[in-house]
Amino acid sequence: IGNHGLVDAPMWKMSRDEVTEAITSWESEVHSVLPRWPARETDRKWFRPPSGLMSPTLSSVFQERGYHIALADTWSGDAGIDNPNFHTRVIESSTCDGSIIVLHAPSIPARFQTLEIIDRSVPLLRKRGFAFLRLTDLFAAESKDQGPGCVNCTFCSVSMVACMFVTLLFC
Secondary structure, eight states, X not given: OBOSOSSOOOGXXXXXXXXXXXXXXXXXXXXXXXXXXXXXXXXOEEEOXXXXXXXXXXXXXXXXXXXXXXXXXXXXXXXXXXXXHHHHXXXXXXXXXXXXXXXXXXXXXXGTHHHHHHHHHHHHHHHTTOOOOOHHHHHHHHHTTSOTTOOOOXXXXXXXXXXXXXXXXXX
């Protein structure tokens, strides 16, 4: 599960104490829902800064708390545009090997379209030969000197497997 906190706020403007409180609140919320997070001892904790904007303060706090930063290359503005067909077309046409796709959690009615977007996009991307894996798995393969994303599978003998990371937001 990746996140950018409980609220969609410009965290790059926050003080060290505000960032620490935001991360602590996020972790408390996750631990109240999931029995264990991260799910596996070897899993990384991922964070996507709101709007993709970082600051030295954010970087320092995330590093101290053991987080890794993930940004995305496929984003369709799903939090502000209510049009599943549009988002599906953007995802289908923009996704390439190694892509990270941002979709917001269907936590409010305006974002319920996320489920429909996923339902439509996943089969289209699989038809194009893409598979899905977790970012932790993608980077674990890289650390074994196999190259980024290569998991030595028969399905992916020529290029790396595409990656879809649905950023879950609790706001």
